[in-house]
Amino acid sequence: MKFKRGDELKQKLERFREQFKEHKMTPQRRVVLQALLENSESHLSAEEVYALAKEIDSEIGLATIYRTLDLLEELNIVHKLHFGDGRSRYELCHVSSEHHHHHLVCLNCNQILEVKEDLLHQLETVIEKEHGFHIIDHRVQFYGYCAQCDKTKSNT
Amino acid sequence: MKFKRGDELKQKLERFREQFKEHKMTPQRRVVLQALLENSESHLSAEEVYALAKEIDSEIGLATIYRTLDLLEELNIVHKLHFGDGRSRYELCHVSSEHHHHHLVCLNCNQILEVKEDLLHQLETVIEKEHGFHIIDHRVQFYGYCAQCDKTKSNT
DNA sequence: GTACATGCAAACCTTTTGCACAGGG
DNA sequence: CCCTGTGCAAAAGGTTTGCATGTAC
Numbered sequence: 001m002k003f004k005r006g007d008e009l010k011q012k013l014e015r016f017r018e019q020f021k022e023h024k025m026t027p028q029r030r031v032v033l034q035a036l037l038e039n040s041e042s043h044l045s046a047e048e049v050y051a052l053a054k055e056i057d058s059e060i061g062l063a064t065i066y067r068t069l070d071l072l073e074e075l076n077i078v079h080k081l082h083f084g085d086g087r088s089r090y091e092l093c094h095v096s097s098e099h100h101h102h103h104l105v106c107l108n109c110n111q112i113l114e115v116k117e118d119l120l121h122q123l124e125t126v127i128e129k130e131h132g133f134h135i136i137d138h139r140v141q142f143y144g145y146c147a148q149c150d151k152t153k154s155n156t
Numbered sequence: 157m158k159f160k161r162g163d164e165l166k167q168k169l170e171r172f173r174e175q176f177k178e179h180k181m182t183p184q185r186r187v188v189l190q191a192l193l194e195n196s197e198s199h200l201s202a203e204e205v206y207a208l209a210k211e212i213d214s215e216i217g218l219a220t221i222y223r224t225l226d227l228l229e230e231l232n233i234v235h236k237l238h239f240g241d242g243r244s245r246y247e248l249c250h251v252s253s254e255h256h257h258h259h260l261v262c263l264n265c266n267q268i269l270e271v272k273e274d275l276l277h278q279l280e281t282v283i284e285k286e287h288g289f290h291i292i293d294h295r296v297q298f299y300g301y302c303a304q305c306d307k308t309k310s311n312t
Numbered sequence: 313g314t315a316c317a318t319g320c321a322a323a324c325c326t327t328t329t330g331c332a333c334a335g336g337g
Numbered sequence: 338c339c340c341t342g343t344g345c346a347a348a349a350g351g352t353t354t355g356c357a358t359g360t361a362c
Contacts, residue, residue: 138299242352
């Protein structure tokens with residue numbers, strides 16, 4: 001989604017600025033953040049972020065995208081995701097939820113859906129107790145067939 | 157672990173042979189299977205399988221390793237795992253457990269531990285009901301600090 | 313002004329592919 | 338014997354890096 005009022009974007013960027021600490025807020029970094037904000041529902045690859053960023057600043061380089069995404073990950077502004085398709089994907093951290101949501105990867109249409117439930121907490125508690133493993137974060141992907149594909153599939 | 161009696165290996169290979177269906181059981185494929193069987197606790201990368209395979213057959217090519225691993229995945233003999241370190245890793249499917257175990261990735265020593273618990277079933281049930289998503293498989297990774305590293309860490 | 317950031321191109325690393333040859337069923 | 342599998346080397350991604358130039362603070 002594009003921002004109806006430029007103000008809204010500026011406000012959000014201002015908020016990131018604080019998280020940047022001593023790191024410089026450059027036009028390129030702003031452009032990457034804007035691209036991510038305008039596609040906060042997607043799981044963009046570096047190449048996709050690059051394409052979006054180029055629409056705003058045609059001079060921007062791919063290396064800058066990678067370096068910026070690395071920085072954003074380090075600053076906990078984005079999460080790097082691995083769906084096993086040979087490229088990393090990135091999504092803005094949703095500050096509201098202290099934890100990730102989960103991903104449902106459709107084996108048929110490759111659509112990636114999201115779930116919010118966090119029953120995983122129970123499992124984490126068991127693991128922390130039984131293995132003494134201190135869990136910081138988790139990545140969960142479910143593979144299967146989405147409602148539509150599952151229907152189509154059973155007809156064949 | 158090496159096999160104390162060659163018989164044991166031969167037996168296991170024979171069992172895979174059935175799963176191979178019309179695919180040919182070549183010496184190279186046997187070597188890859190042997191390497192995987194002798195390291196069933198590890199999560200080997202293609203390069204690592206290659207190194208192990210070369211010890212048995214120094215003529216084997218890396219492309220063959222990749223092609224064999226692809227085949228083994230297709231035949232549900234191995235699982236391809238993505239830990240986000242830029243390379244795929246493979247592990248033998250444990251036929252005994254209908255489902256995967258989970259992986260604990262230590263952020264400090266990069267050790268990969270495993271858990272067997274499957275409380276995830278509850279979560280899957282909720283997801284199947286609420287999203288109509290038909291789950292076939294899942295990949296779960298927990299990131300955090302293993303018991304040793306966690307101890308060390310709190311001392312610093 | 314200075315340390316950090318950028319763009320470009322080359323390098324890198326993992327994985328894939330084309331092709332001529334080899335060998336399993 | 339035929340079709341599939343193999344080895345090699347080249348190509349193909351995705352990502353990183355070196356370096357000269359540019360710029361946020």
